[in-house]
Amino acid sequence: MDSISEKLNNSISEKLNQELNLEKSVGIVETKYFTFAIPPEEFVLSNGSKLGPVTIAYETYGNLNEDKSNAILIFHALSGDAHAAGYNNPDDKKPGWWDMMIGPGKPFDTNKYFVICSNIIGGCKGSTGPSSINPQTGKPYGITFPVITIKDMIIPQKKLLDYLGIKKLFCAAGGSMGGMQLLQWLVLYPEMSKGAMIIATSPNHTAQAIAFNSVGRFAIIQDPDWNNGNYYNGKRPDRGLSIARMIGHITYLSEESMHRKFGRKIITGKTSQTDIADFTKEFEVESYLQYQGESFIKRFDANSYLYITKAIDDFDITDGYENLADAFKNIKAKCFVISFTSDWLYPKEQSMKIVKALKVNGIETTYTNFESPYGHDSFLIEDERLKRLFAGFLKSLEEQP
């Protein structure tokens, strides 16, 4: 099943390397906004709740070709957003979250493709979510925001494509929760994508994965500053949200990568046997996790964290179907499934279930269990081999009628 990697190494890697050397950024990009379900219209969610208007923040990179056949839709993960590549401001220190993959000469090559990424509803980066103002009350929704599902996240993205006049995607791609959105997309719109890149994901959460998310949510709602979700005019539940993020972060890394990066290293100047107890800042790994928590609370909304992790835990692509193969029966896309050897949150067995169910339906599927020490987050870590695999799959799609 690693044939793509081999093929690439032999036949096109040289050409690709030349392209990679030309790598550059998509540059300054503007986040755009698309609004639908404008009253009296409404967006009806999976549970029957109604929401409107609904705004979706999105970014696009590259140009849509004349026959609108070169669009690639990227679904983001839990803490992602529409800003997948380039810079929103000239003084931004970091580019978008998947900049290594999206740009001229990069795998999602903006010289060839029109790449779209939008923030999910329920999020907090420009799309309608619990921190948005409810027009009926003039106040943030808070936990009056309706329960959302992964399905509720993708329907607005279909509406965005309709608005952009795109009838069929050249490819759709997503990792982690982005992969769940993609599975849901393929099931709901089985003929809408020529290719699909299903990355480090799962048909549904195990009890253990639910447990980790649930303790994170518990930490948020137990934070007195959460205040039943009404904190937008006061102190935010930073403690709870940072604890949730720290727990999550451990599950995104592998034991091996934590060992390589931190091992049992002590922060300089600290010893393991000081006079006064220091309960949380002795080991480097502790300081690192706290930094992750502190950074996260600056950019994420605690209520969004509750809604999105809940949607992830609730997600089961087999719901309403006899089994996974039954759910996948109408899919017409060529599929690329990738898991990572050190990902213990969504281990390879979960990707292999997806592969098996696709193959049972005769769907053309390539699968790689990619050797990487970086755990679940591997798909976000710069890796030339990974880029080549991605580029190789997209090239194989181009070659297909």
Place this chain on the structure above:
Amino acid sequence: MDSISEKLNNSISEKLNQELNLEKSVGIVETKYFTFAIPPEEFVLSNGSKLGPVTIAYETYGNLNEDKSNAILIFHALSGDAHAAGYNNPDDKKPGWWDMMIGPGKPFDTNKYFVICSNIIGGCKGSTGPSSINPQTGKPYGITFPVITIKDMIIPQKKLLDYLGIKKLFCAAGGSMGGMQLLQWLVLYPEMSKGAMIIATSPNHTAQAIAFNSVGRFAIIQDPDWNNGNYYNGKRPDRGLSIARMIGHITYLSEESMHRKFGRKIITGKTSQTDIADFTKEFEVESYLQYQGESFIKRFDANSYLYITKAIDDFDITDGYENLADAFKNIKAKCFVISFTSDWLYPKEQSMKIVKALKVNGIETTYTNFESPYGHDSFLIEDERLKRLFAGFLKSLEEQP
């Protein structure tokens, strides 16, 4: 290396089964107290701090024989205590934490052995710890309690044995943090035990294991009710401690056992798509974890949790030695090392490091990677095969000169 299990199944299992059928409880036991370092004497801790008086709560089961050669010392794990077997009161609903292993006809057979278990210092079940009154101030120590190490936990247990007149143990046994105490015991008192049962433990914590403990500690100190450790006259940091326990609990179970027990089951009457968001009590596994948190705060002190998990994270049996084999060089005990196939907190590789270092020193060592779906907690789960292994090792010790 599974020879013990085989031997037992063939030669003595029948006899053992008869014994197991005679199983009964040690009955009502009284927790006793031993105090040392009574001023002007002091107990000097690893970091040079001084503490006194120091009280150790302990229980004993069975009778010490005339030549005091039948004593078994049990080291407890993080949330354990001196009450390892039997009942403290006639209306106790649950027996001690290792009742399945200790009692007449059980592996630690109280018809033959004199079994001792004491609560560690730093604990909150009768031994001197942060919730104890500091005689110099008349107030609980709180975080003025000195930083403790695993070594500081075992020295008082040696003093207890001195007090009981026991010069050499027939056996010492401990799982998890109890196993760390045992490794430290063997290194510090290499000739004091005829046998040693080193269960589901590690020579030191990985970065990942430190990370899980650290987030738990962070949750406690971030709880406003923690109040810098001064909460004994007010509201306790129950939220923080329950979050810490929930995180810990996930690491004690295996993915498999959580899947078997809970899977994706929804609590009766709840659906995955209700109108109003329920962020933490929809799946059975969520309710279970919260129950674990709620039970724990009733029986454990948050400051003790901080001190003990810190001691665990700081523990490295190779500290002061060239390597593990060097640390073990003087050990005279016959060793039994056991890991559990589904234990991902202390996976078999860590036990195998211990085994290798023991064998390098020519120490007679038996090792089993025990097939169990219950994760790290397997050694606390009733299992006849496990009991037979334990009894078999103790029998082999009896047969030794």
